Amino acid sequence: MPGHFGQxxxxxxxxxxxxxxxSSAEVQLPGRPAVNNDERGxxxxxxxxxxxxxxxxxxxxxxxxxxxxxxxxxxxxxAKSTDNGRTFEDFAEVTRAAGDVDNMxxxxxxxxxxxxxxxxxxxxxxxxTHFRITVCRSTDGGRVWQFASQxxxxxxxxxxxxxxxxxxxxxxxxxxxxxxxxxNNQCTMLVVSRDHGSSWTQPICLHGDQDPLRDGMSGxxxxxxxxxxxxxxxxxxxxxxxFNVEALLSYDDGATWGWRHEVYRPRQGHNAGSPQIAxxxxxxxxxxxxxxEDSNQVDWVKNxxxxxxxxGPPREGRVQWSQASLVxxxxxxWPGIMALDHHTVLVTYDRGGPLAKTVTWNPW
Numbered sequence: 001m002p003g004h005f006g007q008x009x010x011x012x013x014x015x016x017x018x019x020x021x022x023s024s025a026e027v028q029l030p031g032r033p034a035v036n037n038d039e040r041g042x043x044x045x046x047x048x049x050x051x052x053x054x055x056x057x058x059x060x061x062x063x064x065x066x067x068x069x070x071x072x073x074x075x076x077x078x079a080k081s082t083d084n085g086r087t088f089e090d091f092a093e094v095t096r097a098a099g100d101v102d103n104m105x106x107x108x109x110x111x112x113x114x115x116x117x118x119x120x121x122x123x124x125x126x127x128x129t130h131f132r133i134t135v136c137r138s139t140d141g142g143r144v145w146q147f148a149s150q151x152x153x154x155x156x157x158x159x160x161x162x163x164x165x166x167x168x169x170x171x172x173x174x175x176x177x178x179x180x181x182x183x184n185n186q187c188t189m190l191v192v193s194r195d196h197g198s199s200w201t202q203p204i205c206l207h208g209d210q211d212p213l214r215d216g217m218s219g220x221x222x223x224x225x226x227x228x229x230x231x232x233x234x235x236x237x238x239x240x241x242x243f244n245v246e247a248l249l250s251y252d253d254g255a256t257w258g259w260r261h262e263v264y265r266p267r268q269g270h271n272a273g274s275p276q277i278a279x280x281x282x283x284x285x286x287x288x289x290x291x292x293e294d295s296n297q298v299d300w301v302k303n304x305x306x307x308x309x310x311x312g313p314p315r316e317g318r319v320q321w322s323q324a325s326l327v328x329x330x331x332x333x334w335p336g337i338m339a340l341d342h343h344t345v346l347v348t349y350d351r352g353g354p355l356a357k358t359v360t361w362n363p364w
Contacts, residue, residue: 006127015038018145021347026321027311027320027321027323028249028308028312028320029284029311029312029322030282030284030312030359030363030364031280031282031284031310031312031362031363031364032304032361032362032363032364033286033307033308033310033322033325033359033360033361033362034075034359034360034362035178035325035326035327035357035359036357036358036359036360037357038357039328039355039356039357040085040086040088040355040356040357040359041088041353041354041355041356042054042064042066042079042088042353042354042355043064043066043077043079043088043089043353043354044079044089044090046090046353047353047354047355048068048352048353048354049065049066049067049077049311049353049354050066050067050333050350050354051066051102051103051104051334051350052064052065052066052108052334052348052349052350052354052356053065053066053104053105053284053336054085054334054336054337054338054346054348054356055106055107055114055338056107056108056143056338056339057108057111057112057114057141057202058108058112059111059112059141060082060084060085060112060230061080061081061082061141061326061331062080062081062085062088062090062256062338063078063080063081063091063106063114063142064078064079064080064081064348064354064356065077065078065079065094065104065105065106065116065264065326065330066079066099066104066350066354067101067102067104070096072098073096073097074094074096074097074098074099074100074102074267075092075093075095075096076093076094076095076101076102076103076116076118077090077092077094078091078092078093078094078106078116078142079091080142084340084341085340085346085356085358087230089225090141091142091143092138092143092144092145093145094116094118094136094145095118095120095134095136095145097120097121099121099122099123100119100121100122100123100128101118101119101120101121101134102119102161103118103119103161103162103163104117104118104163105117105118105163105164105165106142106165107165107166107167107173109167109171109173109196109197110171110196112141112244113137113138113139113196113301114137114138114141114142115135115136115137115148115196115197116135116136116137116145117133117134117151117163117165117175117177118133118134118136118140119131119132119133119134119160119161119162119163120132120133120134121159127156128156129156130154130155130156131153131154131155131156131159131160131161131295132150132152132153132160133150133151133152133153133160133161133163133175133177134147134149134150134151135147135149135150135151135175135197136148137150144347146363147298147304148196148197148198149193149197149198149199149200151163151175151177151191151193151197151200152177152179152189152191152203153202154179156221158179158180158181158182159179159180160177160178160179160180160189160348161177161178161216162177162178162216162217162218163175163176163177163178164177164218164219164220166220166254168170168192168253168254169253170181170194171194172192172194173192173193173194173196173197174190174191174254175187175190175191175192175193175337176188176189176190176218176220176233177191177203178215178216178217178218179203179205181213182212183209184212184213184214184238184335185209185211185212185213185214186213186214186215186216187205187206187207187208187209187215188205188206188207188215188216188218188233188235189203189204189205189206190203190206190254191204191205191334202263206248206256206257207248207257207258207260213237213238213239214236214237214238215235215236215237215246216235216236216237217235217236217273217274217275217356218233218234218235219233219234219275219276219277219337220232220233220234220254220277221277221279221285222279222338223279223284223285223313223314224313224314225249225251225313225314225315225316225317226316227239228251229251229253230249230250230251230314231249231250231251231253231254232247232248232249232277232279232285232314233247233248233249233250233277234246234247234263234275234276234277234287234289235247235248235256235275236272236273236274236275236289240265240268241269242266242269242270242271242298242300243271243272243273243300244262244264244265244266244271244272244273244363245262245265245272245273245275245287245289246260246261246262246263247260247261247262247263247287247319248260249314249317249319258317259314259317261319262265262272263275263287263309263321264287264289264291264307264309264321264324266291266292266293266321267293267294269298270287270292270293270295271291271292271293271297271298271300271301271304272290272291272293272307272334273289273290273291273300273301274289274290274333275287275288275289275335276288276289276335276336276337277337278337278339278345279339280336280339280342280343280345280361281342281343282313282363283312283313284310284311284312284313284361285310285311285312285313285319286308286309286310286337286345286359286361287308287309287310287311287321287337288306288307288308288327288335288336288347288349289306289307289308289309289335290305290306290307290332290333290334290335290338290349291304291305291307291324292304292305292330294330295330301333302331303330303331304330304331304332304333305326305328305329305330305331305332306326306327306328306332306335306347306349307324307325307326307327308322308324308325308327308347308359309322309323309324309325310322327349327357327359328347328349328351328355328357331351332340332349332350332351333349333350333351334349334350335347335348335349336348336349337345340358342360343360343361343362343363344359344360344361345358345359345361346358346359347359
């Protein structure tokens with residue numbers, strides 16, 4: 001929401017559109033967060049790879065996913081933990097290709113059946129020649145994978161990437177991804193599958209199809225607003241030129257979105273992007289992102305560290321976010337996050353390989 005109207009809405013939501021951060025005293029959180037010094041790898045040694053994400057299965061195990069680069073190719077890999085995320089062992093390969101495969105995200109759709117969505121682009125000597133969001137399926141808990149469908153595909157020059165999946169209230173698979181419409185316009189898109197990833201609805205833009213903003217890298221968590229179920233989506237955008245992090249709320253299970261507001265704006269001229277979000281048992285929220293604001297040099301995405309901010313549950317569409325806490329120093333990239341239990345999340349990132357550490361939430 002650019003311009004005067006956008007500033008008015010941001011002020012209504014309790015956000016200072018000038019970018020001045022609230023002090024921690026101004027944000028009364030319903031709990032006390034702590035970033036723990038318990039870093040661990042997300043695969044078997046030597047633990048290499050990037051773009052790490054996590055997926056809890058119904059049997060209690062956890063799958064980690066990441067991209068590796070063997071022999072000039074790209075390999076989308078899965079590792080598994082059976083001790084609640086303390087250790088991981090290499091488990092499977094979803095696919096490998098000479099093209100641009102990356103951004104893998106896993107989602108269990110029924111017990112034992114897991115979908116993997118990822119960008120899958122053909123590349124020629126002058127750049128991409130075809131864009132796809134491809135979906136593969138495993139029916140044995142992530143061990144063996146087969147092609148399921150193309151959730152979306154298009155020709156250049158404008159691209160698609162960064163899929164995120166969740167299950168809707170009726171068990172349908174909601175797949176969100178980013179799509180370019182112009183050099184200064186990128187939207188979060190939604191496609192839906194009711195047959196476990198075999199077919200998908202036509203893509204729709206959820207918000208800002210006419211705004212000169214590059215919204216992307218969306219993540220969603222379930223929370224509550226005065227007892228009413230809500231979803232909160234975080235994403236990076238370009239409101240101030242460099243990237244900052246904003247959010248939207250949905251009260252109808254993702255069909256419509258509004259209540260746009262600012263989550264984090266780095267110091268002037270610097271970037272904060274690639275956010276992901278998880279919720280605690282009480283509906284409180286944790287958002288992780290990467291930022292170069294602590295570096296004197298701006299060369300995005302270089303010199304990034306991983307930080308986390310917190311908020312209590314929404315109140316009538318209002319969300320107040322805390323100041324940021326450091327999770328992993330520079331250079332760290334592409335964070336993810338998943339709830340481990342009612343009071344703990346596991347934050348993932350690439351710092352010379354896929355790593356993670358826990359963040360705990362202690363209610364007052």
